[in-house]
Every structure is written in structure tokens, then in C-alpha cells.
Amino acid sequence: MRIGIVGTGNIGGTLARLLVRAGHEVVLANSRGPEAVAGLAAELGERAxxxxxxxxxxPPTWS
Structure with a gap:
């Protein structure tokens, strides 16, 4: 499942880590732009x- 998370502080970051561990794909964002969450996305790997x-x-694109 593809899940968008807006806000990557303590709660959003923890949620993203748990979702990736559970096999989900996450799209991360915050108010400062994509470059501000690039580090977390890199940490989480190809599913982020x-x-x-x-x-x-x-919404996700289903094929």
C-alpha cells in the first residue's frame, strides 16, 4: 500500500519507519519541501x- 505522510517529526518519522518495515511504500513531505525530508527517505530506502x-x-496509480 502507498501511504502519504505529511509531517516527518517524531510521530511522522516513527510512523514512516514502521510502515516501511511492514512492507508499505511511503511518500514523505513537510512544510519545508522535499529536500528537507530527503535524508529520512534515503534512510528508509527504496520504499520511501x-x-x-x-x-x-x-492517490496511487494502479496498473
């Missing part, structure tokens, strides 16, 4: 992407 808040809110 840094984006804007609008990008995190987009």
Missing part, C-alpha cells in the same frame, strides 16, 4: 520517496 505535500496527498 521525498515529495511535496500535494504529492504525498495524490
Amino acid at each position: 520517496t521525498a515529495s511535496t505535500a500535494a504529492g504525498a496527498a495524490e
Whole structure:
């Protein structure tokens, strides 16, 4: 499942880590832009992407 998380502080960051560990894909965003969450996305690996808040809110594309 693809899950968008807006806000990557203590709660959002912990939630992202747990979701990735559980096998989900996360799209991370905060008010400062994608470059501010790029470090967390890199830490979480290929299942995490840094984006804007609008990008995190987009529904997934099913193929």
C-alpha cells in the first residue's frame, strides 16, 4: 500500500519507519519541501520517496 505522510517529526518519522518495515511504500513531505525530508527517505530506502505535500496527498496509480 502507498501511504502519504505529511509531517516527518517524531510521530511522522516513527510512523514512516514502521510502515516501511511492514512492507508499505511511503511518500514523505513537510512544510519545508522535499529536500528537507530527503535524508529520512534515503534512510528508509527504496520504499520511501521525498515529495511535496500535494504529492504525498495524490492517490496511487494502479496498473
